[in-house]
Amino acid sequence: MIREIDALDRRILYTLQREARHTSSSDVASALDVSASTVRNRIQRLEADEVIRGYHADVDYEAAGYQLFTLIVCTAPIPEREELAAAAADVAGVVEVQEVMTGEANVLVRAIGVDGDDLSRIGEELDELGLRVTDEDLVRNTHRRPFSGFDDADGSGDGDTGGA
Structure with missing residues (x-):
């Protein structure tokens, strides 16, 4: 809705x-x-x-002792993308899954591994689900900020709230 x-x-x-x-x-x-x-x-x-x-909670995994915060880029057949993304979220170690609307890299998985073997296990489980792993990258930092369109009292999208 x-x-x-x-x-x-x-x-x-x-x-x-x-x-x-x-x-x-x-x-x-x-x-x-x-x-x-x-x-x-x-x-x-x-x-x-x-x-x-x-x-x-916005967790700093490295500060919590987990240096292997990984972005796993996957490809899913379009008709199965939503189902596979939901299943990927249930893999132990996976903390976030995003579905991307276009392109080959249409499922992005963020996972925490305790060691290289654990990351391999996560990749293998994603593969067994039917996701094709195309890339794996260690994440150093994530920078977030609020969507500026919400800081917009007049709805123009320019962020100008009319204040001084």
Whole structure:
């Protein structure tokens, strides 16, 4: 279901993307000049409509002692892509799977291996599912930022909220 997102929803989403853990409804309400109950109601509706699908910890795997954070690039037959991607998410060590709409490299798997043998096992299990592994790369860092289109009160997409 595609949901209509208004300016207030966009600003709430942007604020939550920036720092959901340390941001209360009152903080968001104060910044957006609305009541805390309005923010709570909007967040509940965004969650119910699955616009907000969850809140996730951003783990530094290397700092946690897992140096083998790997991007495994796979190819799946188009008719089976969604099913294979979902199955790949169940492989032990896999932490994220993305389906890509075009090209040969249409399933991207992020996995944590404790050693080279573990990474080989993950690759073999993906192959057994029917995914063709085309590349494997160790990930050094991931840099994220909130989508700037949500920091846009007027809906123009330019990020200009009219402030000074």
